[in-house]
Amino acid sequence: MQTNLTEKYRQTVEGQTAESILRACVHCGFCTATCPTYQLLGDELDGPRGRIYLIKQILEGNTVSEKTQLHLDRCLTCRACETTCPSGVRYAALVDIGRRIIEREIPRKPLFSLKRKLLRTILPHPQRFALLLKLGQTIKPLLPHSLKRKIPLSQKKTQWPKTHLPRKMLILEGCAQSVVTANTNAAAARVLHKLGIQLLTAPNAGCCGAVSHHLAAEQEGLAFMRQNIDAWWPYIEKQGIEAIVITASGCGTMVKDYGELLKDDDHYAEKATDDKFAPRFVAFVYPNFQ
Numbered sequence: 001m002q003t004n005l006t007e008k009y010r011q012t013v014e015g016q017t018a019e020s021i022l023r024a025c026v027h028c029g030f031c032t033a034t035c036p037t038y039q040l041l042g043d044e045l046d047g048p049r050g051r052i053y054l055i056k057q058i059l060e061g062n063t064v065s066e067k068t069q070l071h072l073d074r075c076l077t078c079r080a081c082e083t084t085c086p087s088g089v090r091y092a093a094l095v096d097i098g099r100r101i102i103e104r105e106i107p108r109k110p111l112f113s114l115k116r117k118l119l120r121t122i123l124p125h126p127q128r129f130a131l132l133l134k135l136g137q138t139i140k141p142l143l144p145h146s147l148k149r150k151i152p153l154s155q156k157k158t159q160w161p162k163t164h165l166p167r168k169m170l171i172l173e174g175c176a177q178s179v180v181t182a183n184t185n186a187a188a189a190r191v192l193h194k195l196g197i198q199l200l201t202a203p204n205a206g207c208c209g210a211v212s213h214h215l216a217a218e219q220e221g222l223a224f225m226r227q228n229i230d231a232w233w234p235y236i237e238k239q240g241i242e243a244i245v246i247t248a249s250g251c252g253t254m255v256k257d258y259g260e261l262l263k264d265d266d267h268y269a270e271k272a273t274d275d276k277f278a279p280r281f282v283a284f285v286y287p288n289f290q
């Protein structure tokens with residue numbers, strides 16, 4: 001794709017990065033077929049190709065509007081589009097840049113800012129989120145149907161095998177998932193236990209950083225990432241942990257990017273690119289046993 005960035009962006013690292021990503025896109029639209037928001041809304045601008053086009057417009061000096069912001073906000077950053085792109089376009093890195101710029105250019109309405117702040121204040125903190133979910137479950141019978149169906153039933157955490165095994169992996173328990181589907185990680189621990197692997201948790205690890213990162217609070221997201229590395233590192237150094245296991249796909253894609261996002265951090269860059277930080281889903285651990 002041809003680009004013609006304004007001088008303002010051509011001089012910056014983010015502008016140059018965005019330009020190289022944009023140039024890789026051949027506008028074929030293969031990615032559109034795998035995009036959930038396009039499938040749901042049927043609008044080209046709510047699909048990857050449309051969003052790429054919007055970001056190109058921003059960088060070329062066209063007017064940025066709340067509508068542009070909305071189309072970028074609607075992206076789930078699930079990265080399904082990257083899996084079907086024949087040109088290897090780094091869509092997630094591009095949308096991060098687009099969101100950053102738009103956040104600077106378009107002030108949000110106070111109610112929206114508050115909503116985003118609340119999401120960042122509650123979701124990444126399991127205790128706060130659990131409390132709120134409990135409240136929602138308690139008053140559920142009084143709520144209108146549209147809200148009722150959004151409140152999940154509570155799950156009890158099932159048995160987590162504690163037997164010591166020579167092979168060990170570490171799981172990121174995560175934030176929202178550990179509250180909403182508390183059984184998932186315990187089930188993964190049982191599956192891996194059957195395969196001869198003990199699944200450990202690091203009590204000081206927390207949210208992967210995706211909630212803040214995708215809500216344009218980059219420094220906050222980086223703080224979560226550093227906190228996780230600090231929590232995991234002693235296990236990697238002293239307990240011979242083979243890998244970090246992830247059961248939530250969104251967290252997996254975030255942890256996979258730690259190396260890139262912390263590459264300029266003198267203290268964390270080396271640790272973040274350690275092989276162990278290449279997260280594995282349970283499904284990818286199993287084939288090694290066949």
Ligand code: SF4
Pocket residue numbers: 024025026027028029030031032048049052084085086087088089091
């Ligand atoms: S599939 Fe890749 S090259 Fe084709 S439009 Fe989407 S991002 Fe661009």
Ligand code: SF4
Pocket residue numbers: 034035036037038046047048051074075076077078079080081082091
């Ligand atoms: S990241 Fe997901 S939601 Fe966003 S454009 Fe790609 S496929 Fe669509």
